[in-house]
Amino acid sequence: MxxxxxxxxxxxxxxxxxxxxxxxxxxxxxxxxxxxxxxxxxxxxxxxxxxxIDKGKGNEPAPDEHLVLPPASLLESPLLAVETTAKAPGLVICGQDICLDILGRHLEHHPAGVRAYRQNLGSFAGLLALYQDRADLAAIHLWDSDSNSYNIPYVRRLLPGIPAVVIHLACRMQGFYVARGNPKNIKQWEDLMQPGIRFVNREAGSGTRVLIDEQFRVSGINRQMVKGYENLEFSSLAVASAVSRGIVEVGVGNQKASMQVRDIDFIPLRKERYELVIKKEDIDRAPFQAVLEILKSPAFKAELQGLGDYDLSETGKTVAEV
Structure with a gap:
């Protein structure tokens, strides 16, 4: 009971x-x-x-095992459930950054706008939803180490045969979350293999997880040598919180989340490109033109600028037709 x-x-x-x-x-x-x-x-x-809290701390003898259980999916949340088996009326926007919530709100108040539905999905899952016609827009940040570029190589492969347009949203900084003062002196990827360093990972398919795995490959890091690689969190905020509470020594995420959690420092590693993918066949429709107009508007950019950790110099620019 x-x-x-x-x-x-x-x-x-x-x-x-x-x-x-x-x-x-x-x-x-x-x-x-x-x-x-x-x-x-x-x-x-x-x-x-x-x-x-108990799941995070772990009550078992091995503190590196199953630090935090995966959260319930959005389908299981009575507060925020969104139908994912079919596209809802309006525009479904996939991604995990707050800038997409702001975009959705602006879209609903635009003269040519429609209702916006938000899906908190990682980059791979968002592109899959777009490919399966369960979403209208997908925001992604996927680094390709071979070309040292973001997003375009993945759009070409994960939307086979579907012409798409890539629109720039913002640049963000990705880096390590560490305890205040960085007591373990963690500065580079190889430091994650040091004795006594516990790491918390992101879920497969998220842009941050792709960065981690690609960087491990480039740096020659054996993921089995990274203590905690198998332990997952499902947002940058959750990773930062785990570091703040001393559950782990280090995690990876964007700088903005580090500003919202106490008692941690941020070690910058890479500037990433966060971009919006739209099917080319949709781009001339009124709601999508409204999205493009909003992205270029001073009001939208001003609201994002106030949140910090965004480089908006290219916001609204079409960077590729794939």
Missing amino acids: RKESNPLTPAEVAEILKISKYTVYEMVKRGEIPAYRVGKKIRVDSQDLQEY
Whole structure:
């Protein structure tokens, strides 16, 4: 029988986890922390939060095994479930960055706009949804080590036979999350193999996971020698939180997430290109033209600029027709 549990507000959860309230909302949105609604308010049971913390800390003798269990999928979330077996009316936008939420809101208020549906999917899954006609736009950040370029090689391979247009969203910085002051002196990829360094990975198919695996290959790093490689988190915020709470010594993610979590430092590694993929056959339709207009608008860019960690010098530019 489940014990009595006290409901917690997002602010109270943030204080317990030493993260920002915004981070809590993101974790709830991704299904990483169970939550429910009371009217328009979100609440988290204290017992559910304790179970989340216990899973992260691990109560077993081997602390590097199964540090954090995978979150429930969006389909299992009664708060944020979105139908994925068929495309919803309006435009379905795949990706995991908050800039896509802002794009969706602008789209819904545009004169030629439509309702926007958000799918928090990684880069591979987003392209697959686009290929299977379950999505209209997919935001990706996939580094190809052979060409030292982003996105275009993957679009060509994962959308076979489908002409597509790649639109630039923003450049972001990817790097290591480490404890404040970087006590383990982690500066480069080879440092992940040092004794006493616990790592937390991202899920297969995410842009960050592709960067990690490609960089391991280029650097000649045997992933079996990286303690914690098999342990997964499903967002940059969750990775940063794991480092902040001392569950691991290092993880990889974007700089913006490091600004939202306490007691960690960010070690920059690579500037990445975050870009939007649209089927060429759709580009002249009114809702998609509205998207292009929004991306180039001063209002959209100003809102992103206020969030930090975005290079918007090419936002809205068509970078390739593949």
